[in-house]
Amino acid sequence: MVKRIDCKNLYYRHLNKIIQDEAESGETEFILDNLNGQRYLGTGINKNVNITVNGTPGNDCAVFMNGPSLTINGNAQDMIANTMNMGKITVHGNVGDVVGYGMRGGKLFIKGNVGYRAGIHMKEYKSQIPVIISGGTARDFLGEYMAGGIFILLGIDNDSEIITGDYLGTGMHGGVIYIRGDVENDTLGKEVKKLDIDEEDRKILRQYLTEYCQDFGFDVDKIMSKPFIKLLPLSSRPYENLYVY
């Protein structure tokens, strides 16, 4: 069975309660129509349910999300995947600022662009590694304070242009950022270094990009045919000398 909900003028708290209750009693497929601006979608459900969103979800979409798969047919706003733990989000559009804030697991696949501060303070623990892939461009402060996880930026429609903003990886101390193409050296944050990718990186990229390309109908070989670079932190504790105890 598929539970279809008309979200027109439905307050976010009601909507999320309906989904949580239905998921609790065994429903696994949800289609949300006419969704517009409702916040905190997909939170509070510790199960592998599928939620398809037709519309524009509000801020903090998938905050603390722990299991569900979210397919968004449209753009998403700010703070998507905030502190997300498990599950997958597929966005067939662009997303706003501060995406994947403190994200600590799961996948966030975005067809289009990310805004400012994408991947800020992502983290990882052993095998729990969050992955964000954006097919478009990023604005300033990509991977700010990043502590773990993988961020892949593709710039699919911008083959000849720089696809990143300024202050790349400022304060980064863990994880890795892969960028298709190149970046300007004077946009690098003080805490990162730019490196060529090696065979191990290519394996990781191909693994995640194969799934990504299946989701959005891109050609993985074509995307992999362009060179990538990676950004790694210079130190795992960039600010250890900043404070005096």
Added chain:
Amino acid sequence: MKSSCYIPSGCSISAMMSESGKRIDGRAITKSIALMHDRSNGLGGGFAAYGIYPRYAEQYAFHMMFNSFEAKGIFEDYLKDHFYIVHDEEIPTRPGAVYEEDTSGINIEYGMNPITESPVLWRYFVDVPGNRTQFVSESEYVFEKVMEINSKIEGAFVASSGKNMGIFKGLGYPEDIAAFYNLDEYKAYIWTAHGRFPTNTPGWWGGAHPFGLLDWSIVHNGEISSYGINKRYLEPFGYRMELKTDTEVVAYLFDLLVRRHNMPIKTAISALSAPFWKNIDKMPERERKIITAIRQVYGSALLNGPYSIVLGHSRGIVGFNDRIKLRPMTCARKDDMLYMSSEESAIREIEPKPDTVWSPRAGTPVIGELYEEVE
């Protein structure tokens, strides 16, 4: 219930403009700002509307707030001494009115929040006597009087003072403020709106957004951390900060830079939301020299802190962010309409299928301009 629960707020702004000058009633902008109900907390809401007074388009329209009828009397004596009053009337309101559409589903959840108490609200359409503008321009004369009223007449505040425009604001949620002021009965080619979540300054009628002076109106999400510097910079030019809210300085800075110093709006924004020195160093020589000069001369006009702002004036709207984009702003276009809002959903609520939707770069203004005359 409301006071004991988490309020996920953070101010909201929304703006819409018909660049071909078509006038639209206030229902759409109300619906847009109502969708973001949760971003404000009931301590301020307001709207600016341009093109609403075609009958008195040549007069300065003073929207006034009075703490008492005594203040109103003192103000009117002052006004008669300095202007010709062409027409005056009480601003029509509906105390107890509430926004009845359930745009965000909030009414079912929390019930209604009617506006029941207000200051005395009155509007005056005035001409400047010809003999008063021998040595100062008309706009300069009006500016001086607005500053004098706000600082010298106890309990009287000017909400707006431009021609063929008005600001409707108060204490409450923005959609309820719209119902209180009957905004569905006004038609404007530019609407801007604000839902307030006051942080550092009191929530009161005069402190709600938009802030207006002459033609200008400002709605603002964020905080002007440089308020003290900006205030001290503006005071010697005759500006008086009397409304207890940081946003006030933004309206006055535009007035100073654009109206009095004849700066193009874009240039003014390069002073207010100036590029970083490291980026100035990379500019072509001519541009680098200009921006360097602006930063040197107008250093104290720099707005620091997080903000997204929409400036309204009779010829257009301008949306811009702080330089590192610490507050949200999304824009959209559909035919002759330009929209700007804190959230994309607030635009889609009134325009589900825009031609383009984009988030402007930090420090880069989005400009809407009238290309035809107002209908």
